[in-house]
Amino acid sequence: NAGVTQTPKFRILKIGQSMTLQCAQDMNHNYMYWYRQDPGMGLKLIYYSVGAGITDKGEVPNGYNVSRSTTEDFPLRLELAAPSQTSVYFCASSLYQGRETQYFGPGTRLLVL
Amino acid sequence: AQKVTQAQTEISVVEKEDVTLDCVYETRDTTYYLFWYKQPPSGELVFLIRRNSFDEQNEISGRYSWNFQKSTSSFNFTITASQVVDSAVYFCALSEFFSGGYNKLIFGAGTRLAVHP
Numbered sequence: 001n002a003g004v005t006q007t008p009k010f011r012i013l014k015i016g017q018s019m020t021l022q023c024a025q026d027m028n029h030n031y032m033y034w035y036r037q038d039p040g041m042g043l044k045l046i047y048y049s050v051g052a053g054i055t056d057k058g059e060v061p062n063g064y065n066v067s068r069s070t071t072e073d074f075p076l077r078l079e080l081a082a083p084s085q086t087s088v089y090f091c092a093s094s095l096y097q098g099r100e101t102q103y104f105g106p107g108t109r110l111l112v113l
Numbered sequence: 114a115q116k117v118t119q120a121q122t123e124i125s126v127v128e129k130e131d132v133t134l135d136c137v138y139e140t141r142d143t144t145y146y147l148f149w150y151k152q153p154p155s156g157e158l159v160f161l162i163r164r165n166s167f168d169e170q171n172e173i174s175g176r177y178s179w180n181f182q183k184s185t186s187s188f189n190f191t192i193t194a195s196q197v198v199d200s201a202v203y204f205c206a207l208s209e210f211f212s213g214g215y216n217k218l219i220f221g222a223g224t225r226l227a228v229h230p
Contacts, residue, residue, distance in 0.1 A: 033218075040122075040222070040223075041222055041223075042117075042204055042206075042220030042221055042222045042223055043158075043204070043218075043220045044220075045217060045218070058217070059217075088156065090158060092158075101148065101160050101163050102160075102218060103160060104150075104157065104158035104159075104160075105157075106155075106156065106157045107156050107157060107158075109156075
């Protein structure tokens with residue numbers, strides 16, 4: 001059971017480049033989330049999804065886009081990378097919302113230069 | 114508004130010492146959930162415990178124990194006889210629950226624990 005997987009593990013981008021961070025879960029969870037973790041800080045929610053075809057903004061959505069075409073996958077798109085997007089990105093999933101435990105992927109470290 | 118405060122930024126102990134990580138939360142709701150996650154140097158986030166607001170029983174799991182006190186809005190985490198492998202950043206998180214809508218998981222800033230041999 002792989003749980004939540006993320007690719008790539010590490011990426012360097014130049015300012016203005018685009019990329020997609022991949023996230024997949026094999027637990028048949030309804031809810032999926034993208035967080036970013038800046039150095040010395042807790043996690044902040046970027047986007048979340050309550051099921052295939054349904055997504056919504058979290059606390060810090062600017063500069064990002066998401067889609068959810070299947071239950072398993074929840075990619076995060078950066079259209080025009082900026083240095084402020086240098087961070088560690090975590091994908092998570094849960095069966096339901098609120099009271100349910102969120103299980104996290106291993107993270108993607110992104111450096112924008 | 115929801116808020117989680119982990120006032121201890123960094124703690125350094127020697128192996129076999131007991132250590133308590135503090136977590137204080139703010140919420141307007143009567144129904145909510147509290148979590149602790151561990152982030153070892155490898156970077157992943159590992160779920161440790163979930164507690165709902167109606168269950169104030171303390172919990173013990175091996176060397177780990179959690180003290181939930183609604184009267185002081187605290188959910189503290191104690192590691193007994195710490196080991197080097199306990200070195201990590203520990204996050205406390207809060208989720209309010211209500212029907213309909215989305216419940217955010219609010220994280221504290223984390224406490225970095227360093228256990229030295």
